[in-house]
Amino acid sequence: MSLHHHSLVAWQRADDLFITLHQLALQAFPPHEKFELGSQLRRAAYSVPANIVEGFARRYRRARVHFLNIAEGSLAEVGYCLHAARRLGYITDAKYDELEIEVKKVSAPPARQETESGRVSSAERGGGRIGTRPLRPGL
DSSP: OOOGGGGOHHHHHHHHHHHHHHHHHHHHSOGGGTTTHHHHHHHHHHHHHHHHHHHHTOSSHHHHHHHHHHHHHHHHHHHHHHHHHHHTTSSOHHHHHHHHHHHHHHHSOOOOSSOTTSOOOTTTTTOOOOOOOOOSTTO
């Protein structure tokens, strides 16, 4: 069953990131953190694709944008949880760098090569917003 949000790059990347972070929090964090920082990381990571889905189920642009803004806030929270996990020694610097790239990919799906003015878009520079272009064909 293919749903409308399955064709969205942002949702696909956020979904993949959630699975990765969920497994990381359960496997790499110490037992006492599984219900503290690990739980917070899992909830924030889950919130990103869930709010993209909810936003795209809305009929009106204003409601859709509201849920995308919540997803962006949750993605920022994921970033902080990863920062804290690195500082606490739960993940290595290399793992943090790898995950930071994945977080940035969620917030900046591919955009056109150039804007109408011929300049590179902010999404291409890594400063874009959660986007809506297809990545996985056939989903």
